[in-house]
Amino acid sequence: DTGVSQDPRHKITKRGQNVTFRCDPISEHNRLYWYRQTLGQGPEFLTYFQNEAQLEKSRLLSDRFSAERPKGSFSTLEIQRTEQGDSAMYLCASSFAYSGANVLTFGAGSRLTVL
Amino acid sequence: QQQVKQSPQSLIVQKGGIPIINCAYENTAFDYFPWYQQFPGKGPALLIAIRPDVSEKKEGRFTISFNKSAKQFSLHIMDSQPGDSATYFCAASGSAGGKLIFGQGTELSVKP
Numbered sequence: 001d002t003g004v005s006q007d008p009r010h011k012i013t014k015r016g017q018n019v020t021f022r023c024d025p026i027s028e029h030n031r032l033y034w035y036r037q038t039l040g041q042g043p044e045f046l047t048y049f050q051n052e053a054q055l056e057k058s059r060l061l062s063d064r065f066s067a068e069r070p071k072g073s074f075s076t077l078e079i080q081r082t083e084q085g086d087s088a089m090y091l092c093a094s095s096f097a098y099s100g101a102n103v104l105t106f107g108a109g110s111r112l113t114v115l
Numbered sequence: 116q117q118q119v120k121q122s123p124q125s126l127i128v129q130k131g132g133i134p135i136i137n138c139a140y141e142n143t144a145f146d147y148f149p150w151y152q153q154f155p156g157k158g159p160a161l162l163i164a165i166r167p168d169v170s171e172k173k174e175g176r177f178t179i180s181f182n183k184s185a186k187q188f189s190l191h192i193m194d195s196q197p198g199d200s201a202t203y204f205c206a207a208s209g210s211a212g213g214k215l216i217f218g219q220g221t222e223l224s225v226k227p
Contacts, residue, residue, distance in 0.1 A: 004158070033214065042121070042204050042217035043159065056213060091158055102147055102208050104215055106158030 004107035006092050012113045013082055020078045021110040025094030032075050033104060034067055035091040043091055049075060050097055082114045117142060119207050121218030128195055129226050136190045136221045138205035143186070145207040149215070150179065150190050153202045162203070163190070195225045 005024040013019050025032045031050050035043035046065065047057045051072040064082075069075040079086055089111050093104040121138045128134045138148075149164035165172045165179040165188065172179045176193040192199055202222050206215040 035217075040124075040220070040222075042206075042220045043215075045214045045216065048214055093158070102213070102215065103149070103161055103164070106151075106160065108156070108158050 023092030029094035
């Protein structure tokens with residue numbers, strides 16, 4: 001297992017364009033998380049899935065953001081009509097959910113630059 | 116109430132020193148407190164974690180101290196090395212699992 005994979009690693013786009021990021025979690029993990037991280041800040045929670053179900057979505061998340069995990073394996077995060085304020089590192093993490101510790105394994109992230 | 120506050124924002128120590136990073140939380144429903152380490156260009160990686168039923172946990176050179184009554188916890192790095200230079204994040208989550216709430220991060224630099 002190669003860990004959590006994210007693609008693309010870098011994306012430069014013009015304001016108003018749509019972008020999509022993909023995350024492939026660790027295969028035996030049933031939970032998948034998306035976080036956003038800006039320079040000098042901690043990861044900010046966006047949303048998470050358990051299997052196919054989206055269990056929580058941040059109130060801070062604009063309706064321009066949508067995430068899917070159609071078959072309970074990989075996930076996509078789409079940002080529509082990008083704005084310069086969307087420029088950030090988008091981190092994906094996965095975990096195996098059980099009652100107890102919640103150990104998240106992160107990918108290396110997808111860096112978005114909106115011009 | 117969902118916030119985790121972390122300090123200091125940055126820290127410089129000499130090799131062999133013991134940097135200490137502090138975090139505070141408000142939500143008493145939190146019961147899992149991990150620390151993550153992040154190097155430039157990489158995602159955060161779990162370093163060590165603690166639950167509130169113990170006051171201290173050690174793993175190698177890393178120690179978490181936990182004060183439940185004060186709702187504070189801290190990371191100590193013994194005999195720090197230049198390779199420890201990274202950004203450190205504290206985090207917290209509730210017993211149902213789900214999301215981790217992260218602190219703002221501490222950029223640590225260990226000088227040779």
